Amino acid sequence: MPEPKPIDLLAYLRELGERNDLKVLRDDLVAQGYDPGEVDRAVGLYRIERKAFQRAQTGPSNLGCTLGGFLLGIPFTLLNFWLLVGSVPVEVEKWYLILVLECLIGLALVFVGRSAARANVDGASMLVSSLSGGLIVGSVLPASLMLLIWSICKP
Numbered sequence: 001m002p003e004p005k006p007i008d009l010l011a012y013l014r015e016l017g018e019r020n021d022l023k024v025l026r027d028d029l030v031a032q033g034y035d036p037g038e039v040d041r042a043v044g045l046y047r048i049e050r051k052a053f054q055r056a057q058t059g060p061s062n063l064g065c066t067l068g069g070f071l072l073g074i075p076f077t078l079l080n081f082w083l084l085v086g087s088v089p090v091e092v093e094k095w096y097l098i099l100v101l102e103c104l105i106g107l108a109l110v111f112v113g114r115s116a117a118r119a120n121v122d123g124a125s126m127l128v129s130s131l132s133g134g135l136i137v138g139s140v141l142p143a144s145l146m147l148l149i150w151s152i153c154k155p
Contacts, residue, residue, distance in 0.1 A: 009034065009042035010049075017046055068126075069133020076102070076138020084142070099139040106135030 009029065016025055022043055029039045080102075084095045109132030113125045 009039060010045055013042055013046040014049075017050065022046070066133065068130030070137055072130055072134025073137025073141060076134055077141045080138060080142040084146075096143065099143050102135050102139040106132045106139065108132075109135065 012029070013022070013025060026039055026043050030036050080095070080099060083098065084092070109128050113128035113132060
């Protein structure tokens with residue numbers, strides 16, 4: 001049996017795994033004289049790495065997160081309008097500050113959701129993504145509506 005050239009099996013799979021069938025690559029490496037156990041271990045690691053990479057790229061991107069974020073945005077929007085015109089009088093400048101802080105918290109939660117997705121915590125990443133979407137919708141929508149009303153009604 002010929003002596004195989006030493007290569008990093010995982011690096012080899014990273015380079016060619018996207019374009020080729022893993023079974024074909026595995027059989028080719030074994031035919032070149034590499035230990036089948038080591039090749040199988042490298043293929044397993046590559047599959048795990050590939051799955052984690054794909055999940056990190058997409059994040060929790062299902063309809064439930066989007067719909068949940070929008071539905072959570074409605075009460076946040078109503079709460080924000082209630083703060084402006086309701087029984088709790090808040091100055092307009094403070095109201096906009098509240099909206100900005102709410103939006104920043106929502107954006108921070110987006111990154112937390114992506115980290116949870118990378119760690120394969122499906123439920124947590126979906127919940128955090130919905131909450132972050134709700135905070136962002138709940139802060140951007142009232143601010144946009146107020147600017148629209150102001151631009152229409154300004155003297």
